[in-house]
Amino acid sequence: MASQLFKKILVANRSEIAVRVMRGCKALGIPTVAVYSEADAHSKHRMIADQSVLIGPPSPRESYLNIERIISAARETGCDALHPGYGFLAENPLLPKACKEAGIVFIGPGADAMRLLGNKVESRVKMADAGVPLIPGMKGSSADIAQFEKAAESAGYPVIIKAAAGGGGKGMRIVREESQLADALAAARREAMNAFGDDTVYLEKYLSDPRHIEFQVLADHHGHCVHLFERECSIQRRHQTIIEETPSTALTDELRARMGADAVRVAQAAGYTNAGTVEFLLDKSGKYYFLEMNTRIQVEHPITEMVVGVDLVVEQIKVAAGLPLGDHLKKLSQRGHAIECRIYAEDGENNFMPSIGTIVHYSEPEGPGIRVDSGIMAGMDIGIHYDPIMAKLIVHAPDRSTAIAKMTDALEQYKILGVKTSRRFMIEVLNHPEFVAGRTYTSFIDDHMSARATGSDGHVALAAAVASAVAAAPVKVSSGGSRKSSVSPWESVGAWQIGDTIGE
Amino acid sequence: MNKYQFICGSGKLDTSVEKSGQGWRVTIGESVYEIDPIHNGLFAIANGERRLFAAGVKHKGIYYIDLGRVQLELTEASDAASIGVADEQHKVKDKVFAPMPGRVVKVLVSVCDEVKERQQLIIVEAMKMENPVSAPAAGKVKAIHFAQGDQVDTESPLVELELP
Numbered sequence: 135m136a137s138q139l140f141k142k143i144l145v146a147n148r149s150e151i152a153v154r155v156m157r158g159c160k161a162l163g164i165p166t167v168a169v170y171s172e173a174d175a176h177s178k179h180r181m182i183a184d185q186s187v188l189i190g191p192p193s194p195r196e197s198y199l200n201i202e203r204i205i206s207a208a209r210e211t212g213c214d215a216l217h218p219g220y221g222f223l224a225e226n227p228l229l230p231k232a233c234k235e236a237g238i239v240f241i242g243p244g245a246d247a248m249r250l251l252g253n254k255v256e257s258r259v260k261m262a263d264a265g266v267p268l269i270p271g272m273k274g275s276s277a278d279i280a281q282f283e284k285a286a287e288s289a290g291y292p293v294i295i296k297a298a299a300g301g302g303g304k305g306m307r308i309v310r311e312e313s314q315l316a317d318a319l320a321a322a323r324r325e326a327m328n329a330f331g332d333d334t335v336y337l338e339k340y341l342s343d344p345r346h347i348e349f350q351v352l353a354d355h356h357g358h359c360v361h362l363f364e365r366e367c368s369i370q371r372r373h374q375t376i377i378e379e380t381p382s383t384a385l386t387d388e389l390r391a392r393m394g395a396d397a398v399r400v401a402q403a404a405g406y407t408n409a410g411t412v413e414f415l416l417d418k419s420g421k422y423y424f425l426e427m428n429t430r431i432q433v434e435h436p437i438t439e440m441v442v443g444v445d446l447v448v449e450q451i452k453v454a455a456g457l458p459l460g461d462h463l464k465k466l467s468q469r470g471h472a473i474e475c476r477i478y479a480e481d482g483e484n485n486f487m488p489s490i491g492t493i494v495h496y497s498e499p500e501g502p503g504i505r506v507d508s509g510i511m512a513g514m515d516i517g518i519h520y521d522p523i524m525a526k527l528i529v530h531a532p533d534r535s536t537a538i539a540k541m542t543d544a545l546e547q548y549k550i551l552g553v554k555t556s557r558r559f560m561i562e563v564l565n566h567p568e569f570v571a572g573r574t575y576t577s578f579i580d581d582h583m584s585a586r587a588t589g590s591d592g593h594v595a596l597a598a599a600v601a602s603a604v605a606a607a608p609v610k611v612s613s614g615g616s617r618k619s620s621v622s623p624w625e626s627v628g629a630w631q632i633g634d635t636i637g638e
Numbered sequence: 639m640n641k642y643q644f645i646c647g648s649g650k651l652d653t654s655v656e657k658s659g660q661g662w663r664v665t666i667g668e669s670v671y672e673i674d675p676i677h678n679g680l681f682a683i684a685n686g687e688r689r690l691f692a693a694g695v696k697h698k699g700i701y702y703i704d705l706g707r708v709q710l711e712l713t714e715a716s717d718a719a720s721i722g723v724a725d726e727q728h729k730v731k732d733k734v735f736a737p738m739p740g741r742v743v744k745v746l747v748s749v750c751d752e753v754k755e756r757q758q759l760i761i762v763e764a765m766k767m768e769n770p771v772s773a774p775a776a777g778k779v780k781a782i783h784f785a786q787g788d789q790v791d792t793e794s795p796l797v798e799l800e801l802p
Contacts, residue, residue: 487737488764488767489737489738490738494697495678495702495704497680518738518740518764518765519765520765521765546706546707547706551697551702551704552697552702557709558707558708593710594646594647594651594710595666595669596685596692597701597703597708597712598642598644598651598653598664598666598712599653599671600681600694601644601653601694601701601703601712602642602644602655602664603661603664603681604679604695604696604701604703605640605642605655605701606640606662607662
C-alpha cells in the first residue's frame with residue numbers, strides 16, 4: 135500500500151465497536167492502540183489491538199469518559215489520530231476540541247457541527263431554513279392555550295403534547311380532537327411539574343405507527359457529500375432498535391431519492407464532515423419528517439456496508455486524513471438485502487432484563503453472507519458496568535425472504551451460554567407474518583409480540599437428553615465448576631503482556 | 639448405563655444414557671434420543687427429519703443447554719440441594735431480590751400495599767438501564783429494605799411480601 139494515512143490510531147471505545155474500528159485500521163495497514171478499564175483487562179478489543187493502555191477504574195466516568203486520560207494515552211503511544219466509536223464520548227464536542235489542541239486528528243465531524251446537531255431546538259430551526267420537512271408543531275412553548283389550539287389546528291389532529299424537559303413518556307398526552315385539548319394540556323403540565331419540576335410543554339403532530347428510516351451520509355473536507363441509502367430501524371424495544379434492515383420495504387425509488395437528497399441537505403446545512411446518519415420518521419401516507427442527525431458511526435452501520443459494498447470505517451479514516459471521496463462512492467447502488475440482529479446480554483423471555491454472568495460456551499455461526507461483529511469470547515465475564523451489547527449478527531442475501539431464512543439459521547447456529555440473550559425472541563419477530571410481509575413500524579413489538587407464548591415445555595426433554603450426554607461424556611468437567619470447565623483462551627495464554635504499556 | 643435426574647423449573651426428568659457408536663443414546667420415558675458429540679460442547683441430535691445442532695456445558699453445577707431456538711438451564715437433582723436452586727425456588731416467593739447488583743432509582747410501593755403478581759415494585763439501574771423488579775406473586779408488602787439511591791446486591795432481599 136502507498137503511504138500510510140496515519141502513523142497510529144487510538145480507538146477510544148470498548149467491546150464490539152472498538153474491535154470493528156480496529157479491523158478497519160488493519161485493512162489500511164495502520165497500527166492500533168486500545169484503551170481499557172480495569173474491568174476490561176481480559177477483553178477482546180484489548181487483545182486484538184497492537185498496544186493497549188489502562189485508563190482507569192471500571193466506572194465509565196473515570197475511564198472511557200475521561201478525556202484527559204484518553205488524550206494522554208494517545209500522546210504516550212504516539213498516535214496521530216483517534217476514533218471514538220459510538221456511545222461514550224463519540225458525540226461530545228469536547229473530545230474533537232481536545233484532540234485538536236493535542237495535535238491529534240479526530241476521526242469524525244468537527245466540534246461545531248457536532249454541537250449544532252446535538253442541540254435539538256437549534257438544529258430544528260437550521261433544518262427548517264434549509265427546507266427539510268419537520269414534524270409540524272410549535273417552535274417553543276406558550277402559556278396561552280390559544281397558541282396550542284392554533285398549532286394543533288395547523289398541524290392537524292391527532293397531536294401530542296410533550297414536556298420540554300421530558301423523557302420516558304412523562305408529561306406526554308395524545309390529543310385526538312379539539313374538545314380534549316384543554317384537559318390534556320392541564321394534565322401534561324401537572325405531570326411534567328411532578329416529574330421534572332418544570333411544567334413547560336409544547337405541541338406537535340402525533341404520528342401513529344411511523345417507521346424509523348435513517349440515511350447514511352459521508353462528507354469530505356472538499357465540499358462533497360453523498361448518501362449511502364437507508365436503513366430501517368423500526369423494530370424497537372425500550373425505545374431502542376434490536377433488528378435493522380436495508381433496503382426498507384416502505385421506500386419507492388422516488389421516495390428514496392427525495393429522502394436521500396434531504397439527508398445530504400441536512401449534512402450540508404450543518405457543515406458536516408465524515409460519516410453521519412440522518413434520521414427520519416415516515417408516516418403511513420408516505421410523508422417523512424427530519425428527526426435528528428447522529429454525529430457518529432452507528433451500531434447498525436454494517437447492513438449498509440453489506441448492501442452498498444463500502445467499508446465505512448475505512449472511508450471515515452480516509453476522510454479524516456483529508457482525502458476526497460473516492461469515485462466508487464459516486465456510483466453507489468443497493469445490492470440484495472441485509473439484516474442485523476443485536477445480541478444483547480438481556481433476557482428476551484423476561485422483559486429484556488439485563489443478564490450478567492460468565493460466557494461458558496461461545497460459538498459463532500458461519501456460512502456465505504454471515505458476518506459477526508463481536509466483542510466477546512468464551513470465558514469472558516459480562517458485568518454491570520457497561521452497555522449490554524455483546525455482538526451484532528449481520529446477514530446479506532439476494533432478497534429479503536432469503537435474508538430472513540438465513541438470519542433464522544444464523545441465530546440458531548449462534549451459541550452463547552452463561553448469559554441470556556434475545557435470540558429466540560428475534561427469531562420469532564423475523565418469522566412473524568407481519569414482519570415477513572414487511573409491515574414494520576416502531577410499536578411492532580408492543581402490538582404483535584406481547585401475547586407470545588414463552589413456555590418451553592416441549593423442549594425440556596430434549597434439553598435433558600443433551601444434559602445427559604454432557605454428564606456422561608468423559609471430559610474434565612469438574613463438578614465444582616471452576617472456571618477451568620469453560621473454554622477460555624486466557625487460561626492458555628496467561629497474563630496478557632505483549633506490546634503492553636500498562637500504567638505508564 | 640448411567641442414570642440421571644434433572645430439574646428444570648418445577649419439572650423433574652429421569653434419564654438413562656448408554657454409549658451408542660460415537661455418541662450417546664438417551665432414554666427418557668418412552669422417547670429415545672441419539673446424540674452425537676461434535677466438539678467443544680456442540681452436539682448433533684436426530685429430531686424427526688432434521689438434525690438439531692445443540693450446545694451443552696456444565697458450569698458451577700448448572701447445565702446450560704442451547705437447542706438453537708431455545709436455551710434452558712438444568713440442574714441434577716443430586717446437585718440441586720448443594721447449590722440451593724430449582725426445587726426451593728417456589729418457597730422464596732415472599733422475598734424479592736434484585737436480578738443483578740445496581741442502584742435503586744425508584745421505589746414504587748409502600749409497606750402495607752396490596753400488590754398483584756408481576757406488579758413492578760422497585761426500579762434498579764444497572765448496565766445503563768432501568769430494570770423493573772416485579773412481584774413474583776400477589777401479596778401484601780411487609781417490608782422494604784432499600785431506599786432510592788441505595789446500592790443493592792443480589793444477596794439481600796429488596797422487598798418482603800406477605801403471601802395470602
